[in-house]
Amino acid sequence: MLILSSAFAAIIPMMAYLIIIWRFDRYDREPFKLVLMCYFWGAVGAIIFSLIGSFLFSGFISLFASSEQQLDHLGTIVVAPVVEEITKGIFLFVIVANRKFDNLTDGIVYGGAIGLGFGMTENFLYFISYGTTVSDWIAIVIIRTLFSAVMHCVATAIFGAFLGHAKFKGNNKFLLSLTGLAIAIFIHFAWNFSVSFQSTAVL
Template identity: 30%
Template sequence: MTILPVLMAAIAPGIALLSYFYLKDRYETEPIHLVAKMFLLGMVLVLPAIVIQHGLQYEFGEGSWFTSFVASAGLEEGLKWFLLVQLIYRHASFDEPYDGIVYAAAVSLGFATLENIFYAFLGSSSISSLLFRAFLPVSGHALFGVMMGYYLGKAKFTKDKAGWYLAVSLLLPLLWHGVYDLVLLKAKSNWLWIMVPLMLYLWIRALGRVHRANDRSPFRSVAAGSDDKIKL
């Protein structure tokens, strides 16, 4: 296989999913340069994650539960969450609940895209296997990002429970990411029968969060007022 088709197949799922969630912002889309920056920073996170994962596994071994919930989910979701809290949570562009979903999806999909590129060029992969990965690891990272971003949005715009929602924004994606990894490690022969319903459930929940976050936008009433003026 030539390099370009493999590279495009590795990159396309992440870009497509990010475009989908970006365009789902109904009221005030985010600055594209900031979304792209978070996507690229998500890619950068892969490198420290690999180094730390190897260190953790060398020190504590490679047990299924430890690998799933600490070395993989805990580390990866923790790095994404830390980046978002430090760079986006108080940013002026984060001005409606849905913005958390956009930026968290950007970081998560940047991470997943570089993972996919490594898989494409360091493993024995085909175009079909890369497209299959779009259903599992890439969309999995996207869905964990939606969870994280949804609760970051609730934390920012629900002041009396900000601490609680900040904790949930880290712990909930960590939990589901850990479950996802554990299924792949434990269910050697029948993992697909578990994974397909799991992914469908996570997609349904994610789309519900997308809808609810948009409904809580402070710009919703402004948009409705503009529509009324146009009708008049």
């Protein structure tokens, strides 16, 4: 029952957000099939690569951590933002060559879709792991749906916006793309740092 309820709570709100984002581009709406591909990359591909990347990066970070607690903290505020934003952004680099990806708004739609997919899977994993009572579980569902998943959406949407803007900017492509990625990582870092304390650890 918990797995079914958690799946429902993770999927339905993110699909609603996805439709809202898809309709955001009113004048040149993106192919929903491509938007769904982005969503599923975030939900599956980015999650898998993030787990691998986090394992490798954490191994490197452990060389400098003085305790298990410090390693966990660095994993939350350093490893996760860097690895997750890069792995979410990989698919944006793949589809940026698509002729339908032709402006800043398109990048917001595609990047946002990836972030929502990632947030959906992450939420599901949290929902089946936390909440010892029904009221606690409901609170976690509400908070993560309204904040954590939206953070993933916003961060990757900003990176997508920079890629869409950079596509036709000639020599500035690399700098704009790097700037977008850096902003996405910073947003993720700021969020993780703010919720890395004991009272907000499940966010």
